[in-house]
Amino acid sequence: MLNVPSLSNDQIKFLQSIVGDEFVSAKNADLDQHSRDQSFHQAHLPAVVVWPRDTLQVSKVLKFANENLIPVTAWGAGTSIEGNPIPVCGGIVLDVSRMDKILKIYKEDFQVDVQPGIKYKDMNAVLSKQGLFFAPDPGANASIGGMVANNAAGTRTPGYGATRENVLRLEVVMASGEIIRTGTRSVKTSSGYDLVHLFIGSEGTLGVVTEATLKLVPLPEKFSAVVAAFKSVEGATQVVSTVMGSGLRPVALEYVDVNTVKELNTTGEFKLAEHPTLIFEFHSATEAGLEEELDLVEEICSTEGCVSFQRGVGRDERDRLWKMRHHTYEVLVRNNVGTSFVVCDVAAPVSAYPQLIAACNKAMESRGLKTYIVGHAGDGNAHPLIPYTPNDPESYKLANEASGEMVEAALALGGTATGEHGVGIGKRKYMAREHGASLDVMRAIKKTLDPNGILNPEKMI
Amino acid sequence: MLNVPSLSNDQIKFLQSIVGDEFVSAKNADLDQHSRDQSFHQAHLPAVVVWPRDTLQVSKVLKFANENLIPVTAWGAGTSIEGNPIPVCGGIVLDVSRMDKILKIYKEDFQVDVQPGIKYKDMNAVLSKQGLFFAPDPGANASIGGMVANNAAGTRTPGYGATRENVLRLEVVMASGEIIRTGTRSVKTSSGYDLVHLFIGSEGTLGVVTEATLKLVPLPEKFSAVVAAFKSVEGATQVVSTVMGSGLRPVALEYVDVNTVKELNTTGEFKLAEHPTLIFEFHSATEAGLEEELDLVEEICSTEGCVSFQRGVGRDERDRLWKMRHHTYEVLVRNNVGTSFVVCDVAAPVSAYPQLIAACNKAMESRGLKTYIVGHAGDGNAHPLIPYTPNDPESYKLANEASGEMVEAALALGGTATGEHGVGIGKRKYMAREHGASLDVMRAIKKTLDPNGILNPEKMI
Numbered sequence: 001m002l003n004v005p006s007l008s009n010d011q012i013k014f015l016q017s018i019v020g021d022e023f024v025s026a027k028n029a030d031l032d033q034h035s036r037d038q039s040f041h042q043a044h045l046p047a048v049v050v051w052p053r054d055t056l057q058v059s060k061v062l063k064f065a066n067e068n069l070i071p072v073t074a075w076g077a078g079t080s081i082e083g084n085p086i087p088v089c090g091g092i093v094l095d096v097s098r099m100d101k102i103l104k105i106y107k108e109d110f111q112v113d114v115q116p117g118i119k120y121k122d123m124n125a126v127l128s129k130q131g132l133f134f135a136p137d138p139g140a141n142a143s144i145g146g147m148v149a150n151n152a153a154g155t156r157t158p159g160y161g162a163t164r165e166n167v168l169r170l171e172v173v174m175a176s177g178e179i180i181r182t183g184t185r186s187v188k189t190s191s192g193y194d195l196v197h198l199f200i201g202s203e204g205t206l207g208v209v210t211e212a213t214l215k216l217v218p219l220p221e222k223f224s225a226v227v228a229a230f231k232s233v234e235g236a237t238q239v240v241s242t243v244m245g246s247g248l249r250p251v252a253l254e255y256v257d258v259n260t261v262k263e264l265n266t267t268g269e270f271k272l273a274e275h276p277t278l279i280f281e282f283h284s285a286t287e288a289g290l291e292e293e294l295d296l297v298e299e300i301c302s303t304e305g306c307v308s309f310q311r312g313v314g315r316d317e318r319d320r321l322w323k324m325r326h327h328t329y330e331v332l333v334r335n336n337v338g339t340s341f342v343v344c345d346v347a348a349p350v351s352a353y354p355q356l357i358a359a360c361n362k363a364m365e366s367r368g369l370k371t372y373i374v375g376h377a378g379d380g381n382a383h384p385l386i387p388y389t390p391n392d393p394e395s396y397k398l399a400n401e402a403s404g405e406m407v408e409a410a411l412a413l414g415g416t417a418t419g420e421h422g423v424g425i426g427k428r429k430y431m432a433r434e435h436g437a438s439l440d441v442m443r444a445i446k447k448t449l450d451p452n453g454i455l456n457p458e459k460m461i
Numbered sequence: 462m463l464n465v466p467s468l469s470n471d472q473i474k475f476l477q478s479i480v481g482d483e484f485v486s487a488k489n490a491d492l493d494q495h496s497r498d499q500s501f502h503q504a505h506l507p508a509v510v511v512w513p514r515d516t517l518q519v520s521k522v523l524k525f526a527n528e529n530l531i532p533v534t535a536w537g538a539g540t541s542i543e544g545n546p547i548p549v550c551g552g553i554v555l556d557v558s559r560m561d562k563i564l565k566i567y568k569e570d571f572q573v574d575v576q577p578g579i580k581y582k583d584m585n586a587v588l589s590k591q592g593l594f595f596a597p598d599p600g601a602n603a604s605i606g607g608m609v610a611n612n613a614a615g616t617r618t619p620g621y622g623a624t625r626e627n628v629l630r631l632e633v634v635m636a637s638g639e640i641i642r643t644g645t646r647s648v649k650t651s652s653g654y655d656l657v658h659l660f661i662g663s664e665g666t667l668g669v670v671t672e673a674t675l676k677l678v679p680l681p682e683k684f685s686a687v688v689a690a691f692k693s694v695e696g697a698t699q700v701v702s703t704v705m706g707s708g709l710r711p712v713a714l715e716y717v718d719v720n721t722v723k724e725l726n727t728t729g730e731f732k733l734a735e736h737p738t739l740i741f742e743f744h745s746a747t748e749a750g751l752e753e754e755l756d757l758v759e760e761i762c763s764t765e766g767c768v769s770f771q772r773g774v775g776r777d778e779r780d781r782l783w784k785m786r787h788h789t790y791e792v793l794v795r796n797n798v799g800t801s802f803v804v805c806d807v808a809a810p811v812s813a814y815p816q817l818i819a820a821c822n823k824a825m826e827s828r829g830l831k832t833y834i835v836g837h838a839g840d841g842n843a844h845p846l847i848p849y850t851p852n853d854p855e856s857y858k859l860a861n862e863a864s865g866e867m868v869e870a871a872l873a874l875g876g877t878a879t880g881e882h883g884v885g886i887g888k889r890k891y892m893a894r895e896h897g898a899s900l901d902v903m904r905a906i907k908k909t910l911d912p913n914g915i916l917n918p919e920k921m922i
Contacts, residue, residue, distance in 0.1 A: 108706040108812035151651040162649060165626070180899040186808040188623060188840040189877040190612040190662050191884060192896050192922060193903045197658030201651050218708035245569040247679035289750025347647040351569035379649040416650040423652060435653050438641040441910065442654045448909040449902065461653060 002071050002457050004091040006047045011068065015050055015092075018060045023051040023098070034075055034085075034093040038140065040342055040396075041083030041425045046073065046093040053098050055171060055179055055210040062208065063177030065092055065454050073456045074204040076143030077119060080150055081343050082424030084203050089457045094208060096145050102126055103211065110216040111168065111185060116145025116209050132216040135160030138420070139326040148209050151201035153420035155322065158244070158378030159251030159283065160217055162420065164200050169213035172199055172206075175450040185213060198445070203422050204456040206449045220283035222290050223251075225313035225321060226297060228280070229273035231305035233257065233361065236276040237354040239304045240377040243280075244350045248296055252281040253378030254325060255357070260372045260385075263335050264324055270317075273308040278377065279321060328374050332385060340390045341372070342399045346406050347381040348415030359409035360384045363402040381419035382406075423460040431461055463532050463918050465552040467508045472529065476511055476553075479521045484512040484559070495536055495546075495554040499601065501803055501857075502544030502886045507534065507554040514559050516632060516640055516671040523669065524638030526553055526915050534917045535665040537604030538580060541611055542804050543885030545664050550918045555669060557606050563587055564672065571677040572629065572646060577606025577670050593677040596621030599881070600787040609670050611883035612662035616783065619705070619839030620712030620744065621678060623881065625661050630674035633660055633667075636911040646674060659906070664883050665917040667910045681744035683751050684712075686774035686782060687758060689741070690734035692766035694718065694822065697737040698815040700765045701838040704741075705811045709757060713742040714839030715786060716818070721833050721846075724796050730785055731778075734769040739838065740782060789835050793846060802833070803847040803860045807867050809876030811841045820870035821845045824863040842880035843867075869894075884921040892922055 007015075007026070015024045025031075026048045036043035047070075052058045065072045071091030078085060087093050100117035107130050114123060119141045124133045136147060137154035146152070148170070153162035160166065169183035172195075183189075183196040199206055230236040240253060256264070256277045265272055280297060284290040294311050301309055313321065324331075332341060348356045357373060360382055364371040375382035384406055388399035407417045407430050417423075417430035431439055442461045446453075468476075468487070476485045486492075487509045497504035508531075513519045526533045532552030539546060548554050561578035568591050575584060580602045585594045597608060598615040607613070609631070614623035621627065630644035633656075644650075644657040660667055691697040701714060717725070717738045726733055741758060745751040755772050762770055774782065785792075793802060809817045818834060821843055825832045836843035845867060849860035868878045868891050878884075878891035892900055903922045907914075 106810065106812065108702060109810045110706070111810070151655075153649055153651075157649055162651075164655065174902070178898055178901075180902055181897060182899040182902075184877045184895075185810040185875040186841050186871075186877045186880065187811070188614055188618055188808045188837070188842050188880045190614075190623075190881050191877045191879045191888065192892060192900070193663055193667075193906060194612075194625070194658045194661065195899055195902060197655045200655065202654055206654075221708075241569060245571070247682075284750065288753070289745065292749070347649045349567065349570045349572070349646045350648070351567065376649070380647050381649050410647075414646040416645045416647045416652045418652045419647065419649045420651050427652065431653060434645075436642060437639055438643040438656055439653070440639075441635070441641055441643075441656060444909050445654060445906060448905050 002069055002089045002091070002453060004047050004070050004089065012048060014064060015048065015061065019050055019052050019057050025049050034087065034095065037078050037080045037083060037085055039081040039083050039426065040340060041086055044086050044088045045090065046087040047090045049093045049095055051095050051098050055173065058094065058173045058208055058210050059177045059179050061092065061094060062173050062175060066175050066177065066452055069452055070454060071457050072454050074145065074149065074208045076116065076146030077141060079140035079142045080146060080422065080424065082421045082426040084150055084422050084424035084459065086425065088425065099210065105130060109185065110218065111213055112216055113211060113213050114144050115211060116143060118144050120144055120147060127216060128219060131219050133219055134166065134214050135217050136163045136166055144212055145209050148200055148212055149203050150422035151420065153376065155252040155254060155325070155376060157376060158253055159249065164197060166215040167196060167200055167212055168215060170196050170199055170209055171211035173208045173210055175207065175452065175455050183213065201422065203424065203460055205446060205460050206455065222284045222287050224282050224290055224294060224311065225318040226280040226294060227272065227310045227313060228278045228301045228306050229275035229308040231275065231307055233276045233357060234354060235304035236278055237357045239278060239301055240353045241351050242300050243297060244378060246300065248293060250280045250378055251283045254279040255373065255375045255377035257371060257373040259370060260328060260374055263331050264328065266335055267324065267331060269320060269324055275307055279325065281318065329385065332372060336387065338389065339387045342386040342388060342403050344384045344386060344403045344406050345418050345421040346410035346415060347379065347419030348410050348413040350380040352413040353377060353380050355413055356380065356382055356410060356415065360406045363405040367398050367402055369402060380415065425459065428460065463530055463550045463552070463914060465508050465531050465550065473509060475525060476509065476522065480511055480513050480518050486510045495548065495556065498539050498541045498544060498546055500542040500544050500887065501801060502547060505547050505549045506551065507548040508551045510554045510556055512556050512559050516634065519555065519634045519669055519671050520638045520640050522553065522555060523634050523636060527636050527638065527913055530913055531915060532918050533915050535606065535610065535669045537577065537607030538602060540601035540603045541607060541883065541885065543882045543887040545611055545883050545885035545920065547886065549886065560671065566591060570646065571679065572674055573677055574672060574674050575605055576672060577604060579605050581605055581608060588677060589680060592680050594680055595627065595675050596678050597624045597627055605673055606670050609661055609673055610664050612881065614837065614881035616713040616715060616786070616837060618837060619714055620710065625658060627676040628657060628661055628673055629676060631657050631660055631670055632672035634669045634671055636668065636913065636916050644674065662883065664885065664921050666907060666921050667916065683745045683748050685743050685751055685755060685772065686779040687741040687755060688733065688771045688774065689739045689762045689767050690736035690769040692736065692768055694737045694818060695815060696765035697739055698818045700739060700762055701814045702812050703761050704758060705839060707761065709754060711741045711839055712744045715740040716834065716836045716838035718832060718834040720831060721789060721835055724792050725785055725789065727796055728785065728792060730781060736768055740786065742779065790846065793833060797848065799850065800848045801851045803849060803864050805845045805847060805864045805867050806879050806882040807871035807876060808840065808842040808880030809871050809874040813874040814838060814841050816874055817841065817843055817871060817876065821867045824866040828859050828863050830863060841876065886920065889921065
C-alpha cells in the first residue's frame with residue numbers, strides 16, 4: 001500500500017514547474033480543506049494540493065506521480081458522501097476547480113463539451129439561456145468531474161437517467177499520463193469497447209477525466225408537480241411500485257417519511273400534511289397529455305389510502321419544494337443539535353420498494369433509533385438518515401450496524417449497495433458480497449490500467 | 462495468431478464428454494453453416510461446432526479451449542453483417558441456440574431474464590402476452606446474445622435506445638472458464654466498475670454471455686405512424702435534424718431515399734410517393750398528446766418542401782410499413798439479379814445528418830454507382846446499400862472504396878465508423894482512426910481478460 005504523507009522540496013518544485021508556483025500548496029488550510037468530503041468518514045490530509053489548468057498539466061502531474069509512486073486523488077467540489085475523494089494514502093490531491101469552462105455548446109444536438117471542474121448548477125444556469133439543461137440533479141452543487149466519477153443521479157433519474165445515461169464522450173488522462181479520448185458525439189455507436197461507461201462511476205481509480213461531452217435535454221414546456229400524503233408507509237410505497245409498473249413515467253418521484261416531513265415543516269416554507277409523502281414531477285410536450293397522466297396517478301393514489309393529493313403545483317412552488325427536498329439534510333442537522341446522521345444509500349428493483357423501506361425502518365426501529373427516510377423512490381433508491389451521537393463510538397457503531405442491515409436487505413431484494421453515492425470508503429466492504437467473482441475482473445482491469453496503484457488508492461475495489 | 466483448422470479425435474471426444482456426443486459436429490454441412498454470417502465477408506470454416514446446453518457446459522468448453530489454445534467464436538443466429546461471428550481462425554464455434562429459454566419475467570419491474578440463444582422476435586411474442594416488449598429491433602431475427610455482443614439497435618432507438626441502454630445484468634463466462642455475474646436488477650447503481658457495458662458491444666472478444674436481464678417497455682397504448690415525402694433529399698434530411706433538435710421524440714424516424722422507394726413500390730404492398738421519404742412513429746400515453754405532436758411534425762415538414770404527409774397510419778398499415786422497411790435488402794436483391802450490395806453502417810450527430818447523407822450519395826454518384834440509402838435517421842444512422850457485381854473484383858473494390866469514403870465522412874462529422882452493426886471484420890481498419898490512443902486501452906483490457914487471445918480472435922481491435 002502506497003503511503004506518502006509528504007513530498008520533498010524537489011518534488012514540490014517539480015510540480016510547481018508544471019502548474020506554476022501559486023498552484024501547488026502544502027499549507028495546512030489547503031490540505032485540511034481537501035482532507036474530507038461531506039461524509040462522516042474520517043478526514044485524511046494529502047501531502048500537497050495541485051490545481052492544474054489544462055489537460056496537459058494533468059498529464060504531466062500524473063506521469064510524475066506514476067514514476068515516483070505518489071498517490072493522486074482527483075478532487076471536484078468535495079460534495080460526495082462516501083469518502084470518495086478523501087486522500088487516504090496522502091500524496092497529491094489534484095483539484096480540477098480551475099478547469100471549469102464550457103468549451104462548446106451543440107445547440108441542435110443537445111450536447112455540450114465541458115471541463116470537469118465546472119459545477120453542474122453553474123453550467124445549467126448558462127445552458128438555460130439556450131433552453132437546455134443537464135438533467136442529473138444530485139442536489140449539492142457537485143462538479144461534473146465528480147458526477148462522472150461517482151455516476152451521480154438524484155431526483156430526475158426516473159425521467160432522464162443517471163449521469164451514466166447522459167455522457168457521450170470523455171477525455172481521460174491515464175495513470176501513465178497518456179491522454180485518451182473515447183466515445184463519440186453520435187448518439188449511436190457499436191465501435192470498440194465502451195470505455196466511456198467503464199470510466200463513469202470508477203471514482204477516479206482508472207483515470208482522471210479532463211473533458212466530457214454531455215447529453216442535454218430541452219427545458220420542459222409543460223410540467224406539473226404533485227404532493228400526495230398517505231395514511232401509511234405501506235400505501236405510499238405501494239403507490240411507487242404501482243405507478244412505475246403502470247408505464248407512467250414521472251420525471252421525479254420522491255418519498256419523504258413522516259418524521260422528515262415534520263422536520264421540513266419547521267422551516268415554515270411549505271405546509272405539508274404530516275404523513276408519509278410522495279412528490280411527483282411530470283414533464284410533457286402537451287397540456288392535455290399532462291392532465292391525463294395526473295388523472296391516472298390520482299386514481300392509483302386513491303386506492304392506497306391517500307389523504308391529500310395536491311396537484312398542479314406551480315413552477316415557483318415546485319422550485320421551493322425541490323429546494324426544500326435538497327436541504328433535508330441541513331434541516332435535520334439544524335433541528336437536531338448534538339446529533340449527526342449516517343446518510344445511507346441503497347437501491348432495489350422498484351417492485352421491491354415497499355420491502356426495502358420496511359427493512360430500512362426495521363433496521364432503525366429495532367435499535368431504538370428515530371427513523372428518517374427520504375428517497376428517489378421512482379428508481380428504487382432510499383436514503384435513510386440514521387441518527388447518532390458524535391464522539392460516541394457506541395452510538396456510531398449502532399448507526400453503522402443499521403446501515404449494514406439496510407445494505408444486506410437491498411442486496412437480498414436484488415438491489416445494490418449504492419444507488420448513486422458510489423463506493424468510496426463506506427461501501428467497500430460490500431463489494432465482494434455484491435459482485436462475487438466479477439470483483440476479480442474489476443481488480444484485473446484496475447491493475448492493467450493503473451499498475452502502480454496511484455489513482456485514488458484504497459477505494460472501491 | 463492462433464489458427465486451428467481441425468481438432469484431434471481426442472479433443473473432439475473431450476468436447477463430446479462435456480456436451481454429449483450429438484452436440485459436437487465436424488460435418489461439412491454444420492461447419493459450412495457456421496462459416497458465414499449475412500455479410501459479404503469471406504466465409505471461413507471452424508474446426509468444429511459445439512452446442513452447449515447450459516452455463517456450466519460453456520464454462521467447461523472455454524476452460525478446455527483456453528488450456529489448449531483453441532479459438533472460440535460464439536454464435537447466436539448468424540444474422541450479423543460485418544462478419545462478426547465468422548471463425549476466421551478456425552477452432553470451435555460455440556452455438557448457443559440450445560440455450561434459448563426465458564428464465565423469469567419480472568412483470569412489475571418490466572424486466573426479463575433470458576438465455577442468449579433466444580431470438581428477440583420469439584421472446585417478444587411471449588412477452589406481448591404480458592403487455593411488454595424488448596424495444597431494440599434490428600429487423601433480422603437476431604438472438605439476444607448476438608444483440609448484446611454487437612450492441613444491436615434498429616428502428617426504435619430514438620425512442621428506447623440501443624441494446625446498450627436496455628441490459629441490466631449479465632452472466633458471462635470468461636476465457637478461463639470462470640463464470641461471473643455482473644450488474645443488478647436495480648435500475649440505479651453506482652457500485653463498482655460498469656462491466657455490463659464493457660461486455661455489451663464487445664462481440665464475444667472478452668467473454669461469452671450466458672444469461673441477460675433485459676429492460677422491457679409496455680406495449681404502447683396510443684401510437685401513430687406518419688409517412689412524409691419531400692421534393693428534395695436536403696428537405697427530408699433537414700427535417701430529421703429539425704425534428705430531433707426541437708425536443709420532439711419520435712420512437713422511430715427512418716429515411717428512405719427515392720431509388721429505394723421505387724424498389725419498394727415494386728412489391729405492390731404499399732403505394733409510396735416516389736420521393737425522398739421519412740417514416741415516423743410516435744407512442745404516447747394519451748390521444749391528445751399524440752395529435753399535438755403530429756401537428757408540430759407536420760408544421761416542420763411543410764417548411765421543407767413536403768409533398769405528401771400521410772398521418773394517422775393505422776396499426777396494420779404500420780406493421781406492413783415496418784415489415785417492408787425490414788425487407789428492403791431482400792427486395793433490392795430480388796429486383797436486381799446479378800447485383801450484390803455492400804451494406805454500409807455509419808452514424809453522425811443528428812445535426813449533421815444532411816451532410817452525412819450528402820456525403821454518402823456523393824461517394825456512390827462520383828463512382829457512377831446507383832444510390833440506395835435507408836437509415837435510422839432519428840439517431841443519425843445511415844445504411845447506404847452500395848451495389849457491386851459479384852465475382853468482379855474491380856466492382857467490389859469500387860464499392861468498398863465508396864464505403865470507406867462514407868466512414869471517413871462520418872468520422873469527420875464527429876460520428877462513428879459503425880452505428881449498430883459492430884466492428885467485426887469490416888470496420889477493423891477504421892479503429893485506430895476513430896479511437897486513437899484509447900485503442901491501446903481496449904487492447905490492454907482484451908489482453909488482461911483473454912490473455913491467450915482465444916475469444917473471437919482477429920476481430921474488432
